Amino acid sequence: MSEPIIKFDKVVKRFGSVTVLNELDFSVSPGEKVTIIGPSGSGKSTVLRILMTLESINDGVVWVDGEPLWHEERGGKLQAASEKHMHRMREKLGMVFQQFNLFPHMTVRRNLTEAPIRVLKLSKKEARERADRLLEMVGLQDQADKYPHQLSGGQQQRVGIARACAMRPRIMLFDEPTSALDPELVGEVLNVIRNLAEEHDLTMLLVTHEMQFARQISDRVCFFDRGRICEEGPPSELFSEPKEARTKEFLRAVVDPDSAKGEKQASAEG
Numbered sequence: 001m002s003e004p005i006i007k008f009d010k011v012v013k014r015f016g017s018v019t020v021l022n023e024l025d026f027s028v029s030p031g032e033k034v035t036i037i038g039p040s041g042s043g044k045s046t047v048l049r050i051l052m053t054l055e056s057i058n059d060g061v062v063w064v065d066g067e068p069l070w071h072e073e074r075g076g077k078l079q080a081a082s083e084k085h086m087h088r089m090r091e092k093l094g095m096v097f098q099q100f101n102l103f104p105h106m107t108v109r110r111n112l113t114e115a116p117i118r119v120l121k122l123s124k125k126e127a128r129e130r131a132d133r134l135l136e137m138v139g140l141q142d143q144a145d146k147y148p149h150q151l152s153g154g155q156q157q158r159v160g161i162a163r164a165c166a167m168r169p170r171i172m173l174f175d176e177p178t179s180a181l182d183p184e185l186v187g188e189v190l191n192v193i194r195n196l197a198e199e200h201d202l203t204m205l206l207v208t209h210e211m212q213f214a215r216q217i218s219d220r221v222c223f224f225d226r227g228r229i230c231e232e233g234p235p236s237e238l239f240s241e242p243k244e245a246r247t248k249e250f251l252r253a254v255v256d257p258d259s260a261k262g263e264k265q266a267s268a269e270g
């Protein structure tokens with residue numbers, strides 16, 4: 001098996017007295033599409049935010065592409081990383097957020113060209129050509145001169161995906177990319193992600209509540225509970241024959257909430 005492109009080695013993350021990640025061991029292989037599912041507050045988004053260096057860690061080591069993310073090796077020891085090191089490491093990752101996070105005062109095209117020009121030092125012409133190709137990929141070539149507020153939520157999220165791709169990251173992180181959308185707009189965003197997964201050799205790590213989508217797109221699904229992986233496996237196994245009681249309970253509640261409530265009530269009454 002190839003070396004993992006992402007590796008969490010006994011990672012601990014606390015917010016005050018609350019331990020959100022509890023000596024988490026977790027890895028992803030190059031090109032693998034991995035989905036994280038689990039109850040609210042189980043630490044799913046925290047994993048992605050740590051990878052984007054938006055949250056620090058309290059203990060353990062996070063490896064990205066063979067190098068520690070939060071540390072640098074000095075004198076044979078792992079020491080806290082410099083801002084320069086983290087900057088360089090961040091370029092390997094792109095993230096699509098729940099709330100799109102587009103720059104509101106920039107046109108759609110400028111949202112896509114800004115970072116490639118500033119960070120990757122692309123010429124304006126190169127950045128523009130790259131942006132236009134990506135807008136075509138997400139079906140928004142005719143919206144390039146509009147501002148984010150002139151687009152639907154689904155269109156804004158497709159711009160968000162194109163913008164993350166403009167930096168050519170090796171790893172794409174998706175944090176519940178459809179949860180802020182009206183139901184009728186979810187499909188168009190999932191289609192763009194599905195095409196990206198099928199056509200590119202990207203490593204993808206997704207947090208999602210869309211179980212059907214997780215089933216279709218993932219090589220592996222990880223069920224998180226209380227800051228640890230409670231169960232993981234190919235979607236065909238995890239969704240059809242979950243082994244752990246917590247996984248079964250969670251899946252029953254998200255796939256068929258009414259029957260799960262009824263069963264809970266019946267067992268409480270009985």
Ligand SMILES: Nc1ncnc2c1ncn2[C@@H]1O[C@H](COP(=O)(O)OP(=O)(O)OP(=O)(O)O)[C@@H](O)[C@H]1O
Nearest residue numbers: 015016020038039040041042043044045046047207
């Ligand atoms: N900046 C923060 N300060 C304090 N607590 C935080 C912070 N960010 C997250 N938490 C807490 O850490 C826990 C895990 O949060 P996280 O967002 O990773 O969960 P999640 O599994 O993604 O949940 P959800 O599905 O609801 O998004 C939660 O209890 C949350 O309240």
